[in-house]
């Protein structure tokens with residue numbers, strides 16, 4: 001993990017967003033797809049992970065929104081290729097997102 005953190009990132013933009021997963025704001029979440037393939041998701045959270053039950057807006061509110069991507073939004077490298085050997089190290093299973101149907 002130490003060597004990965006030092007030189008494994010495709011760019012600093014990806015690294016910063018991957019380290020923000022679960023926090024309020026924009027982050028990259030890596031998941032394992034139904035066929036065992038990596039899935040890279042750009043995720044926006046209104047509140048930190050775990051604080052969702054405490055939000056009482058009185059009307060419908062989007063707490064988490066996501067969009068799957070294939071190429072890094074910052075440097076353009078193909079993420080599944082760049083992280084082919086290391087993507088599992090980026091999975092944080094305790095951070096639950098929303099399910100995107102039909103993208104596996």
Ligand SMILES: [Zn+2]
Pocket residue numbers: 010011012013014072073074075076077
């Ligand atoms: Zn990148």
